[in-house]
Amino acid sequence: DTEVTQTPKHLVMGMTNKKSLKCEQHMGHRAMYWYKQKAKKPPELMFVYSYEKLSINESVPSRFSPECPNSSLLNLHLHALQPEDSALYLCASSPTDLDSQSYGYTFGSGTRLTVV
């Protein structure tokens, strides 16, 4: 299995809702990432997990809350989002965060989030 699977593929939520995005990989990778991509822009790094511990938070607002329950699963909990948070949210993984320098990342297909 060489895939990163993200669910749901599409999500519409109100500004008072709480929702979660899910990301799963079974490649044995120990580094996992959340990226945000606005239309016609490159992805922007949000969070990095290394061996299930949060290692990088790129000053992301607290309405985004990541969680890594085990080495295969990464969640992004959403609460009180704003319309400007509407974007494609991409999950990625690499063997380790150090190996990503030579390996690169494997990306999922993303969750397209619309906040209304």
Next chain:
Amino acid sequence: GDSVTQMEGPVTLSEEAFLTINCTYTATGYPSLFWYVQYPGEGLQLLLKATKADDKGSNKGFEATYRKETTSFHLEKGSVQVSDSAVYFCALSGSGGTSYGKLTFGQGTILTVHP
């Protein structure tokens, strides 16, 4: 900090034309360089990579050579197809300090290939 600059698009070509998308970078140390492709409505796929100077990455007819002297990693393909229509991102993974292992992306180049 690290940065990647890609040629501005969009790029529009006829099928079987030659493709070049320019990419230059600024980084400390010895970064690795990547090209990712994003098809409409999808995530990013790794197209090719090079981890040291003079390495050539290649995949699906695409090639790019890591040129340290010109800090470049230009993407080329000899004969494009309609199915190559996508957004192409040049990226680097830094080797120094806080940039280690983090991907820095260029702005992306939209390629459209007409029959």
